Every structure is written in C-alpha cells, then in structure tokens.
Amino acid sequence: MKRVFAIEGKPVVLDVAEPELRPGEVLVKTAFSAVSSGTEMKIIYSSGHPDTLGDDTYPSLRIGQPPQLRKQTVDWGFPEPRGQLPGTASVGYSLAGTVVAVSKEVVDLQVGDRVACSGNQCAVHAELVGMPRNLVAKVPDSVPLDHAAFVTLGCIAMTGVRRTECQFGETVVVYGLGLLGQLSTQIARHAGLYVLGLDIDDRRVEQALQVGATRAINPLREDPVRAVLEMTDGFGADGVILAIATSSSDPLNTAFDLCRTRARVVGVGAFGMNITRARMYSREVTLVPSIAYGTGRYDTTYEEGGVDFNIGYGRWTENRQQVAFLRMLADGVVSLEGLAPTRVPIAQAPEGYALLHAPGRPPTVLFTYEPA
Numbered sequence: 001m002k003r004v005f006a007i008e009g010k011p012v013v014l015d016v017a018e019p020e021l022r023p024g025e026v027l028v029k030t031a032f033s034a035v036s037s038g039t040e041m042k043i044i045y046s047s048g049h050p051d052t053l054g055d056d057t058y059p060s061l062r063i064g065q066p067p068q069l070r071k072q073t074v075d076w077g078f079p080e081p082r083g084q085l086p087g088t089a090s091v092g093y094s095l096a097g098t099v100v101a102v103s104k105e106v107v108d109l110q111v112g113d114r115v116a117c118s119g120n121q122c123a124v125h126a127e128l129v130g131m132p133r134n135l136v137a138k139v140p141d142s143v144p145l146d147h148a149a150f151v152t153l154g155c156i157a158m159t160g161v162r163r164t165e166c167q168f169g170e171t172v173v174v175y176g177l178g179l180l181g182q183l184s185t186q187i188a189r190h191a192g193l194y195v196l197g198l199d200i201d202d203r204r205v206e207q208a209l210q211v212g213a214t215r216a217i218n219p220l221r222e223d224p225v226r227a228v229l230e231m232t233d234g235f236g237a238d239g240v241i242l243a244i245a246t247s248s249s250d251p252l253n254t255a256f257d258l259c260r261t262r263a264r265v266v267g268v269g270a271f272g273m274n275i276t277r278a279r280m281y282s283r284e285v286t287l288v289p290s291i292a293y294g295t296g297r298y299d300t301t302y303e304e305g306g307v308d309f310n311i312g313y314g315r316w317t318e319n320r321q322q323v324a325f326l327r328m329l330a331d332g333v334v335s336l337e338g339l340a341p342t343r344v345p346i347a348q349a350p351e352g353y354a355l356l357h358a359p360g361r362p363p364t365v366l367f368t369y370e371p372a
Contacts, residue, residue, distance in 0.1 A: 001015065001016060001017075001018050001126060001127040001128050002014070002015060002126065002127050002346050002347060003015075003016050003124060003125065003126035003127070004091055004092060004124070004125035004126070004346070004349045004367075005085065005088040005089065005090065005091065006040075006043050006044040006046075006047035006088065006089040006090075006091050007047060007087065007088050007089075008047060008048050009044060009045060009047055009048020009049075010044065010047075010048070010350070011044055011091065011349055011350045011353045012088075012350070013346065013347055013349050013350070016085070016126075018127075018128045019082070019128060019129060019130035020130065021101050021103055021130060022079045022103065022130060023077075023078065023079060023103055023105050024078060024079075024103060024105045024106065024132055024133055024304065024305070024306045025103050025106070025130050025131055025132055025133065026099050026101065026102050026103065026106055026109055026115070026130075026131050026133065026136060027099070027100050027101040027102075027128060027129070027130055027131070028095075028097045028098065028099055028100065028115055028117055028128070028129050028130075028131050028136070029097045029098050029100045029127070029128055029369070030095050030096075030097040030125075030126065030127055030128065030129060030346075030369045031095075031096055031097045031098065031145040031146075031149070031368075031369055031371070032095060032096055032097075032145055032146045032148075032149035032366050032367065032368060032369070033092050033094065033095035033096075033123075033124075033125045033149055033346075033366070033367045033369075034094045034095070034149045034150050034152075034153060034340065034364060034366055034367075035092070035125075035352065035353070035356065035364045035365050035366070035367070036092075036093065036094065036152070036153060036156075036179070036364070037178070037179065037356045037363070037364050038178070038180075038245040038269060038270065039056065039093075040091045040092070040353070041245075041353070041356065042056060042245075042270065043056045043057070043089050043090075043091055044089075044091065044353065046089065047088070047089040053089060054084070054089060056089070057084055057089050057090055057120070058081065058119075058120050058121045058298065059080070059081045059083060059084065059121060061084050061089065076301065076305050076307065078300070078301070078304045078305035078306065079304050080300060080304060081121040081122070081300065081303070081304060082121060082122065082130070090120060090121070090124050091120075091124065091125055092120065092123065092124040092125035092126070093118060093119055093120035093123050093124070093152050094116075094117075094118060094123060094149060094150060094151055094152030094153050095116070095117050095123050095125075095129065095149050096114070096115065096116045096117065096139060096145040096146070096148035096149040096151065097114075097115065097117070097129075097145065097369070098112065098113070098114055098115070099111055099112060099113045099115055100128070105133075105306070106133050109133070109136065109138070113138055114138065114139040114145060114148070115131075115136045115137060115138055115139060115148075116136070116137050116139050116148040116149065116151035116322060116326060117129060117131050117135060117136050117151070118135045118151060118152040118155065118293060118318060118322060119131070119132070119135040119152075119303065119318075121303075122135060123135065123152065125346065125349060125367055126346075127346065127369055127370075132303050132304050132305075132306060133306050134296065134302055134303055134306055134308065134317070134318065134319045135303060135318060135319070135322075136319075136322075137151065137319060137322035137323050137326055138323075138326075139326055140326055140327065140329075140330040142330050143326055143329045143330050146340075146343075146366060147329050147336050148326060148329070149366060150183075150325075150329075150336060150339070150340075151322050151325055151326060152293055153179060153180060153183060154183055154187075154325035154328070154329075154334065155293035155294055155318065155321040155322060155325055156180060156268065156290075156292075156293045157180050157183035157184040157187055157243075157268075158187055158293075158294075158316075158321055158324065158325060159290055159292065159293055159294060159316075159321070160180070160184055160241045160243065160266050160268040160290045161184055161187050161188050161191065161193075161241065162316065163264070163266040163288050163290045164238070164239030164240075164241060164264050164266050165239070165264060166188075166191075166193050166238045166239045167192075168191060168192025168193065169192060169193075169194075170193055170194070170238035170239070171193065171194040171195075171196065171214075171228070171231055171232050171237050171238050171239075172188050172193050172194070172195055172196075172237060172238060172239045172240065172241060173195075173196045173197075173198060173224075173228060173237045173239070173240040173241065173255070173258050174188065174195055174196070174197050174198070174208070174213070174241050174243060175198045175199075175240060175241065175242050175243065175244060175251055175254075175255060175258075176198070176199060176241075176242065176243035176244035176245075176251075176269055177197050177198070177199035177201070177204035177205060177207065177208045177216065177243075178199075178204065178243065178244075178245075178363055179339060179363040179364050180243040180268060180269070181197065181199065181204070181208070181241075181243040182204070182207060182208060182211060182339060182363065183334065183339075184241050184243060184268075185197055185208050185211055185212065185213050186211050186212055186333070186334045186335065187328070187334065188241075189212040189213070189214075190328065190333045190334070194214045194231060195208075195212070195213045195214050195215075196213070196214065196215050196216070196217075196224070196227060196228055196231055196237065197209075197213040197215070197216035197217070198216070198217060198218075198219050198224050199216070199218065199219075200218055200219065200220050201218075202218055205217060205218055207338060211335055211337075214231065215227060215231060219254070224254065224258060225254075225257050225258060228258045232260065235260045236258060236259050236260035236261075236263065236283070237258045237259055237260060237263060238260060238263050238264075239259075239263055239264045239265070239266065240255040240258050240259060240263070240264075240265045240266065241266050241268055242255055242265060242266065242267050242268060242269055242271055243268045243269050244269040244270075244271055245269050245270050245271070246269075246270075246271050246272065247271075247272050248271070248272050249271065249272030249273060249274040249275070250272075251271055252265070252267075252271055252272065252273060252275065252287075253275065253276045253279050253280075256275075256276075256279040256280045256283065256285050257279055259283050259285045260283065261283045261284060262283065262284045262285070262286070263283065263285055263286075264285070264286045264287075264288055265285055265286070265287050265288065266288045266289075266290050267287065267288065267289050267290060268290050275287075292318075293318055293321060294316055294317050294318035294319070294320070294321040294322075295309055295314040295315075295316060295317045295318065296309060296314070296317045296318045296319075297318055302317070302318075303318075338363075339362075339363045339364065340362065340363065340364050340365060340366045341362050342355060342362050342365045342366070343365070343366050343367075343368050344365050344366070344367055344368065345367070345368050345369075346367045346368065346369055349367055352365040352367060353365075
C-alpha cells in the first residue's frame with residue numbers, strides 16, 4: 001500500500017506492507033486524510049537533520065528520551081504503539097474512511113462503518129490504517145467523509161478553546177487565523193464567546209469574519225490592544241489562543257498585552273518564548289501549553305489498551321472530543337467551506353505539500369484515496 005513519510009527533509013510516498021489487525025483494533029480503508037500544515041511541515045523539516053529527526057513523532061525516534069517516572073503497574077496485554085520505520089518520520093494524524101476488519105475485542109464497530117480516526121502513531125497518510133478503538137469515532141450519516149477527515153484538527157481546536165477556561169459571554173482572542181484558528185473561531189462562537197481574530201494575512205481575516213468572528217483585524221494595520229479594549233469595556237481579553245507558527249516572540253508578548261488581569265494565554269502553535277517579564281507579570285497572566293486533542297493522548301493504556309477514563313474524572317477524552325466535533329459538523333455549527341479547496345491523490349502527496357509553500361497557499365489540502 002502507499003504511505004507518506006518524511007525522509008531527509010522531504011515528503012516521500014513509499015509502498016509498504018499493510019498493517020496487521022491487532023487486539024483492540026479495527027482496520028480502516030482511508031477515503032480522505034487532512035494535512036496539518038504547521039505540524040507536518042515541521043516534521044518534514046526536522047527529518048532532514050539528525051539532531052531533530054524524531055522530535056515530533058510518536059513513539060519517539062530519539063534515543064535517551066527521559067521516561068515517565070511511573071508507567072502502568074499491571075500488564076494488560078495490550079500492544080504498544082507501532083514503531084517508526086528507521087530513517088523516516090511519520091506524517092498525518094487525521095483521516096476518515098471505512099472499517100474493513102474488526103478485532104474480536106471491539107464490540108461496537110463493524111465492517112462497513114464510516115469512521116473518523118486520530119493519532120499520529122496510527123492515523124497516518126496511508127491507504128490502510130490499524131486503529132485502536134479509542135481513536136476511532138463513527139461518522140454521522142449526514143457528514144461526508146471529506147469533512148470528517150478534519151476530526152483531529154477539530155479536536156485540537158476544541159482543546160485550545162477549553163484550555164482558556166473561558167465561559168459563555170467572555171471574550172477570547174484567536175491569534176493566527178490559519179486552519180486551526182478558523183476552527184477555533186467557530187467553536188468559540190458556538191460556545192457563546194466573543195471572538196477577536198488576528199492575522200497578518202487579509203484573506204484569513206476576511207474568512208474569519210465570514211465564519212462568525214465578532215471582529216477580525218490585521219495587527220499590522222490596526223492596534224489589537226485598542227481593538228480588544230473596545231470589545232471588553234476596557235478590561236482586556238479573558239483568554240488568548242496562539243495558533244501561529246513563527247520563531248518570533250513578539251506574538252506571545254503581544255498576547256500578554258491583550259489580557260485582562262489573571263487571564264490565560266494558550267499556546268496551540270509554535271512560537272518564540274523569550275518572555276518580557278513585565279508584560280506577563282503585570283497582569284498575572286497564566287501561559288498554558290496545549291499539545292494534544294483530549295484526555296488520554298500519549299497514554300498507551302487509554303489509546304492502545306482501550307481502557308477508558310470514567311466520564312466523571314475525564315469528561316473530554318480524545319474519543320468523546322471526536323464524537324463532539326463530528327456532531328458539530330452534523331449540526332452545521334462548524335463549516336469547513338474554503339478550508340481545503342484542493343484535493344490531491346495520495347500518490348502525488350509531495351505536490352500537495354508544495355502547494356502549502358506556494359504564494360496564496362490554501363489553509364490545507366486533502367489527500368484522496370482510491371475507493372474500495
């Protein structure tokens with residue numbers, strides 16, 4: 001089967017063996033997979049440098065990574081995440097397709113079910129994927145598979161909004177209006193929040209307004225601090241989501257300036273972290289990282305082992321987030337219009353990544369696969 005890898009700084013399509021069905025898993029034939037442009041470009045770049053190869057893969061390719069102080073204390077007999085192909089890095093973690101095989105341990109999915117899948121150790125850009133049950137969600141009948149393929153990206157955006165701890169009626173700034181920023185804007189509005197969108201690309205600013213941002217501006221043209229103070233009776237934002245990719249620390253320090261006292265800045269993207277102390281401390285702002293898409297991420301007992309979190313203690317697990325995002329799509333409260341206008345066959349994946357470097361690049365591309 002065809003699968004995309006990052007090798008020596010480039011995306012490469014290789015023919016590899018199909019994954020075997022393991023305990024607690026289903027095999028899914030991929031129909032569409034969505035590119036997470038920021039994360040995947042970083043992985044591709046890092047694959048060209050021995051000192052960074054594997055930094056963003058799971059399981060990690062890096063030898064000597066510090067282990068957890070304590071792992072599970074009982075051997076449940078579940079498989080570990082599939083290892084990486086030596087010399088390569090995996091890309092892709094969000095797709096949708098059809099179940100073609102089910103292990104005996106899985107009792108609520110069957111062959112023919114339409115599903116959405118997450119996880120960069122399994123939901124890779126490939127024609128067939130082996131998926132642990134807790135990383136798979138049924139797709140509602142009204143949701144097309146090309147939309148369901150955004151499931152992980154939607155969950156990342158949902159987690160970022162949740163991490164602000166904002167409640168309905170409060171104001172959140174979405175700084176960076178690429179793919180994750182556009183999704184975050186819609187989810188925040190659906191949650192009853194007022195949203196100020198910021199981006200230096202005027203096309204993205206306009207798109208954010210079209211999908212419901214209360215206000216959206218280019219911070220190079222308008223003062224974002226003045227804009228947020230006008231929206232909040234002079235108090236400042238209750239939360240800021242940094243959905244950007246830059247080595248500069250200016251956006252982070254600007255985010256502190258946008259906050260009210262004791263607000264939260266949530267880091268979803270990748271950015272410089274040379275903090276100007278006074279700008280953070282003067283308002284007692286909390287900086288929170290957001291690196292995943294729900295409770296259970298990177299926990300092999302949950303993911304590969306299928307051991308769920310009690311809902312009273314882990315309300316928004318990865319799987320429950322998947323279901324929630326797909327429901328938003330079914331209800332029409334999140335629109336994917338214009339977020340992936342370009343479709344690229346999996347065999348031509350390198351051309352798809354090239355489009356994301358080109359002027360006027362789209363928010364992302366979808367890889368397509370031959371039907372069963």
